[in-house]
Amino acid sequence: MIKNAFKRALWVYHINTGGCNGCDIEIIAALTPRYDAERFGIKLVGSPRHADVLLVTGPVTAKMEDKLKRVYEQTPDPKVVIAVGNCGASTGVFHNSYSIRGPIDKIIPVDVYVPGCPPRPEAIIHGIAKAWEKLEGKK
Amino acid sequence: METIMQIVFVPIGIASLGLILSLIFKGIDRRIAARFQARVGPPLVQPFRDIMKLMLKETIVPENCVRWVYESAPIIALVGSLMLLLYIPMGPFNAPLGNFGDLILVLYLFTIPSLAMVAGGFASGNPYATIGAQREMVMMMSYELPLAMLAAATAWKVTSFSIAKISSTVIWSTVGPLGLVGILLLLVVVLSVAPAELVKIPFDAPEAETEIAGGLLVDYSGRNLALFYLSDAVKSFAFASLIVALFFPFKLGTTIWGEFLWFLLKVLIVMIVSVTTVRVAAARLQIDNIAGYYWKPIALVSLAALALIAIDTAVVI
Numbered sequence A: 001m002i003k004n005a006f007k008r009a010l011w012v013y014h015i016n017t018g019g020c021n022g023c024d025i026e027i028i029a030a031l032t033p034r035y036d037a038e039r040f041g042i043k044l045v046g047s048p049r050h051a052d053v054l055l056v057t058g059p060v061t062a063k064m065e066d067k068l069k070r071v072y073e074q075t076p077d078p079k080v081v082i083a084v085g086n087c088g089a090s091t092g093v094f095h096n097s098y099s100i101r102g103p104i105d106k107i108i109p110v111d112v113y114v115p116g117c118p119p120r121p122e123a124i125i126h127g128i129a130k131a132w133e134k135l136e137g138k139k
Numbered sequence B: 001m002e003t004i005m006q007i008v009f010v011p012i013g014i015a016s017l018g019l020i021l022s023l024i025f026k027g028i029d030r031r032i033a034a035r036f037q038a039r040v041g042p043p044l045v046q047p048f049r050d051i052m053k054l055m056l057k058e059t060i061v062p063e064n065c066v067r068w069v070y071e072s073a074p075i076i077a078l079v080g081s082l083m084l085l086l087y088i089p090m091g092p093f094n095a096p097l098g099n100f101g102d103l104i105l106v107l108y109l110f111t112i113p114s115l116a117m118v119a120g121g122f123a124s125g126n127p128y129a130t131i132g133a134q135r136e137m138v139m140m141m142s143y144e145l146p147l148a149m150l151a152a153a154t155a156w157k158v159t160s161f162s163i164a165k166i167s168s169t170v171i172w173s174t175v176g177p178l179g180l181v182g183i184l185l186l187l188v189v190v191l192s193v194a195p196a197e198l199v200k201i202p203f204d205a206p207e208a209e210t211e212i213a214g215g216l217l218v219d220y221s222g223r224n225l226a227l228f229y230l231s232d233a234v235k236s237f238a239f240a241s242l243i244v245a246l247f248f249p250f251k252l253g254t255t256i257w258g259e260f261l262w263f264l265l266k267v268l269i270v271m272i273v274s275v276t277t278v279r280v281a282a283a284r285l286q287i288d289n290i291a292g293y294y295w296k297p298i299a300l301v302s303l304a305a306l307a308l309i310a311i312d313t314a315v316v317i
């Protein structure tokens, strides 16, 4: 029973660390009636304290570096981090820019990468499904 | 010995039954809301899964909070909501404490979970929670007057504040045409107070997730959040049962379990009409609009209802 506690009850907190907003729109698209993430119990929450999953987008700008760390620390354990989009995984189109401190896995540990610029909503839901497996393994 | 058994076990039984029923109702509510939006929606057991998951999570206590208030607020909220179930009759089953409290007590008990949330929000020391707590207080002050009118008007007609007495008389049959209009208006008032009492859209300014990050609950996590979640579910169930007890005490005249199912059906209908549909159809109101809405139109309507019922009583007798 404990093993399956996170299955189908993941609450997601979304933080943009300086991306172009394309991924964020796709994340919202995953919640629309067409993709309906809520049928898997996935819910977007407003506070990192309520979250199990951090959906991080963007290449982490200098301004966002310590905020990202703080949000990570504010999230109660057990948690997983998903890097959504190419620029989160490798700084993508922002590569070698003067203001970039990323990619995300240089700042906080990342468990799941969802590639794409931006990825499709199905891919994001798939990434969250991978996060379940990770969480069950962590318990 | 028997009385001790009754005192201890009946409330425990009712509380746990109420908890389970409330969570199922919350599941139904979420499912129906999803269907309204052309989605599939979460399964009915989703609230149970959420609670189980929250119980397993780490419970963070912020460094600069007032610890004893912060930690006790969720427990007070849940106990306050569970107490409600002991005073409100559930269909054919009389409330175990029905003889010790009346409508006025119940209306005050309804404020306890909200007050606990306000105290917890202030104690958590988070600026968002403080804004949420202030909004919640403003909202409570706004909808208390219509609720007080409701208590006064029903008691005027039934000449008793006891819920058992009120729910054993079908209030619609005690009045003339004027009073009928009055009671209809009262029903409108209480149905429009319900979403605010339960902090649901369009009256969820205290918890607005997209602007103040969850408001009152922003710093709560893990077990404490689960307790607030439960107390919210129980409070919704209790408020719908109260509306059923006051306005729709009609009996089918079948077996006791048939009556009980009938009661649950009525509670479900009240909940869908007053919470689910409104929640899906409307957007969030600003806090000043909420206060204006309750102080002006709704307060006036409730006054008119009270006046109509008073006139009706004077004419009939």
Ligand code: SF4
Pocket (backbone or CB within 6 Å): A019, A020, A021, A022, A023, A024, A057, A058, A059, A084, A085, A086, A087, A088, A092, A093, A116, A117, A118, A119
């Ligand atoms: S991955 Fe592409 S679409 Fe997504 S935030 Fe980065 S640049 Fe924008």
